[in-house]
Amino acid sequence: MSTLPHVVESRGHPGLLAGLLSCALVVFVAFSEVTFAQSSQCMPGGTCCINGTCGTLEQFKRNATIVCLQADAIENKSLPQSIELAGRCTAAKIMAQRVEWTQQANAKEHQRALEAQRKLREMGAPLPAQPTAENPLQRAFKITSLAVDACKARRLRGELPSYVASVQCANPAMLQAFRDAQYKYIDLIEMFAAKRVEIATRMDRGELTEDQAKLEGDRVLATIQSIERQRDRGM
Template sequence: MKFVVGCLVAIIIGGVLLVFGTVSPCGMLREVQRKQDSVAAVLPDAVLDLALAAKYGSLTPGKCVALLLQLSRTAKNSVPQQPTQPVAVTKPVQPTDFQTAMQAASTVMAECRDRRLRGEIKTRLDSVQCSNPRVTQIFSAAHYRYMDLIEMMNSRREAIAKKQDQGQMTEEQAATEAQSLMAQLANIERTRDLRSNLAASAPR
């Protein structure tokens, strides 16, 4: 009996990992938000966690489970029942080069943030200035095509951190501002790519 239960648990955990890439309730909540929101899809974990905390309050595993159940019920109620049809198997969406580099950059940002929390770095601005040079190196090494957008991101992050240090912006406001910044960068990138593709396909 214990063996059967163990197998069932292993299957359930395997299924959760396959769908969400994590067994953490808050990690699953993060991935659900990314699937439902194109802006959230490009946010690094640290920024998305701040945005979720600003929206729902402090997150705990129990609260994340409750939010997942709530979002599941909302999705079921909002989608009308449709006749069952064969579903075409699609390839998973590959992350853009910006998203891939941003994942690595978010790790660097988190390291500098943790140094501030330990008292090794005094201010939020110091924390951002700690990570910005390495963030630039990461995107440069990834051969990201719009490095001016990274300069823009770094500059805006410094401005946000400075306002927080001066008491002119709360954590929630900073998270909202960061989310808006990432959406703006993603839109600029898409617009430039579209123009580039149109120019390349135009008859000569």
């Protein structure tokens, strides 16, 4: 699993550009492929990644329900169609089950670790130093990177038909991650998401190469950085 570089601090919160630049190449499909088998954040209420698809348990369950209802709703299916639809339904259910089982296992392991620490504390044994809590915006950058990589992988596998589809696949996770982090300039993230769609549309039309798209992305990020700095200075 890849990690993002250190995020620069700026007036009490990590600067947006510092984090976005670290995943800008990912966003504009210039990073090498990375496979995410399992997210270390896969705890109850958290985001999990299974076979390149990321989301909460509720999202996995909702997707399984939708896929299975779609399979049941289509009439006059041929045998190959029936088999394919049934397979998608089964796969969606299995992914939801894997998320649930993994979350339960991780929660139990976490509880066992807490219990072991409690017993050691009662015995007066020295406890290992606790890791520093991850900054919420650093976590948002990581979730964004995971989502972008997962959607790119789906595009390369032929599951998503275009650059736009890949961007639209990842944008909701990015927006939600920054909302969860309570980033105070969420409109900048929304602007970035919209610009990603614009650039991807031009790529699908053949108007931009991947290198040109990266340059366009750099210009967008520079604009966002300028706006962020002006707001931080109260201008």
